Amino acid sequence: MTRMDPVGGGAVSARHAERQPACVLIASRNGGANLAATISHAISQCPVYVVSDASDDDTVEIARRAGAEVLELTENVGKPAAIHRAIRYFDIVEKYETVSVIDDDTTIEPNFIRECLARMTAGVAIVVATTQSDWNENVRWNPWVAARAFGYWKYQLFIRRGQSAINVMNCISGSNSMYRTELLHEIALESTPYIVDDTYWTLEVQRRKLGRIVYAPRAKARVQDPTTAREWYHQNLRWLWGTMQGIVGHKVGRKATLFDLAYLGLIADWICYVLIWPALLVTTFVVAGGNPVKFLAVYAIGYAVWAAIGAAFLRKPQLIVMFPALMLMDWMQRANFVHAFFKTIRQPRVASCRWESPTRYESQAIAA
Numbered sequence: 001m002t003r004m005d006p007v008g009g010g011a012v013s014a015r016h017a018e019r020q021p022a023c024v025l026i027a028s029r030n031g032g033a034n035l036a037a038t039i040s041h042a043i044s045q046c047p048v049y050v051v052s053d054a055s056d057d058d059t060v061e062i063a064r065r066a067g068a069e070v071l072e073l074t075e076n077v078g079k080p081a082a083i084h085r086a087i088r089y090f091d092i093v094e095k096y097e098t099v100s101v102i103d104d105d106t107t108i109e110p111n112f113i114r115e116c117l118a119r120m121t122a123g124v125a126i127v128v129a130t131t132q133s134d135w136n137e138n139v140r141w142n143p144w145v146a147a148r149a150f151g152y153w154k155y156q157l158f159i160r161r162g163q164s165a166i167n168v169m170n171c172i173s174g175s176n177s178m179y180r181t182e183l184l185h186e187i188a189l190e191s192t193p194y195i196v197d198d199t200y201w202t203l204e205v206q207r208r209k210l211g212r213i214v215y216a217p218r219a220k221a222r223v224q225d226p227t228t229a230r231e232w233y234h235q236n237l238r239w240l241w242g243t244m245q246g247i248v249g250h251k252v253g254r255k256a257t258l259f260d261l262a263y264l265g266l267i268a269d270w271i272c273y274v275l276i277w278p279a280l281l282v283t284t285f286v287v288a289g290g291n292p293v294k295f296l297a298v299y300a301i302g303y304a305v306w307a308a309i310g311a312a313f314l315r316k317p318q319l320i321v322m323f324p325a326l327m328l329m330d331w332m333q334r335a336n337f338v339h340a341f342f343k344t345i346r347q348p349r350v351a352s353c354r355w356e357s358p359t360r361y362e363s364q365a366i367a368a
Contacts, residue, residue: 022046022113022178023096027082029053031104032062033360034224038104039066045113047096050104051086053077059104078353080197084190093181101184103175105224105360107134115219116178125211126201127178128169129219130156138361141318143325144232148225150310150319150326156217159266164215168262169206171243172213174198176221183210193249193349196242203250206259226358233332235358240340248348274337303327 024042028035028050035050042048043066050063054076063070071089073082083101086092092099098120102108108129116127133149163169174197183205192200205213226232246252253264281299304323311319319326 019095019097020047021096021117022098022100023092024048024100024102024108024113025083025086025090025092026050026063026068026102026104027053027079027086028055028059028063028104029076029079030055030057030059031360032057032059034105034363035059035062036066037363038102038106039063039068041107041110042100042102042112043067045108045110046100049086049090049092051082051089053079053082076354078191080188080192080200080353081190083184083197084188087181087185087188093185096181098178099181099184100176100178101174102221103223105134105363106175106221107363108176108221109219112176112219112221113178115216119214119216119219120178120180123212124214125180125183125205126169126172126213127216127219128160128164128172128213129176129178129221130215130217131173131176132220132222134222134224134361134363135314135316136363139227141322142227143322143329144227144229145225146316146319146322147326147329148232149314149316150307153310153314156215160215161217163262164213166258166262167212167214168259169213169215170202170259170263170266172198172202173221175223176219178219180211186210191351192353194242194245195238195350195353196246197353199242199246203246203252207250222363224358224360224363227361228359229332231358232329233336236333236336237340237343240336241343244340244344245348245350248344270337274334278334300324300327303330 023046026035026038026048032055039048039050048068049071050068051071052059052063052073054073060070060072069090071086073085077085098117100113100116112129116129119127131152133145133152135145135149139145160169177198187201187204187210188197194200202213205211226235247263247267253260253267300323303326304320307323307326308320311317
């Protein structure tokens with residue numbers, strides 16, 4: 001097969017000329033609880049392929065009943081290796097122009113593929129969709145889900161839009177992004193060096209200038225989030241560890257590029273968040289010699305106001321009541337950063353990306 005530029009145009013073979021616009025690929029490890037809903041929301045938009053990473057539940061049977069084509073692996077190899085094998089097994093590059101990789105507990109909206117394809121213009125390598133927490137009635141008062149929903153909203157509103165505009169995206173949604181098939185064929189390795197595969201994919205695209213990474217705000221997908229403190233902490237730790245591995249492995253900040261400059265600005269913001277801002281709070285309190293009750297009251301009011309703004313935009317009024325939990329998790333996240341930093345020093349690369357998903361709950365249906 002003749003190869004082509006991952007973001008270029010023009011057919012490279014007769015089979016390529018007849019390719020379909022898009023397909024969905026799902027890598028699942030014991031994801032039977034939500035897989036039927038995930039497939040049902042995708043299969044009405046394009047063909048769906050599932051690779052079962054040595055699942056010991058009913059993942060394979062559910063996927064086939066839902067109409068997906070299935071590759072069943074007998075050895076637990078991890079998500080990157082599973083995707084790598086599925087792309088080749090299903091001959092996805094020859095059959096499709098783009099592939100959306102989604103998680104087995106992700107539900108995409110009816111216009112998801114159409115909106116992603118609209119953003120997949122010449123020169124674009126990856127389209128990143130909007131991530132929304134599946135914050136439904138089953139987890140209505142769960143603070144860990146609430147915090148993640150709040151975090152998604154803030155990040156996509158203030159960071160992702162800006163990064164997309166100037167092509168300095170440093171983080172994509174591994175649960176719901178669309179790729180040119182040639183690109184994913186090239187960068188989806190059997191074993192990625194970082195614990196988070198999409199971190200590696202993002203940095204490879206940026207470093208090798210394989211195309212633009214753009215944000216599609218109208219392509220929306222709901223994802224399931226951790227429901228316990230332990231799962232929330234460990235998932236955040238894994239993400240931050242993978243991010244820091246990428247900074248070290250791809251030597252971020254050592255080249256004179258706009259991407260490096262923007263990333264250094266983000267790192268500076270992290271340092272302020274983790275170290276400088278808490279130090280200023282303590283210093284201000286000590287120097288002022290104020291009443292600790294009044295100090296904490298002012299601090300809490302700031303969080304309450306911010307939670308109220310988020311509640312209005314997310315249409316989740318219960319977020320206002322949960323602001324004390326958000327304050328606590330804000331400090332837990334700082335601990336996450338420190339933990340991930342030292343973890344990266346000890347282990348800047350990994351040999352395997354085997355994973356365990358957080359506990360699932362019943363998904364909220366998306367109207368067709």
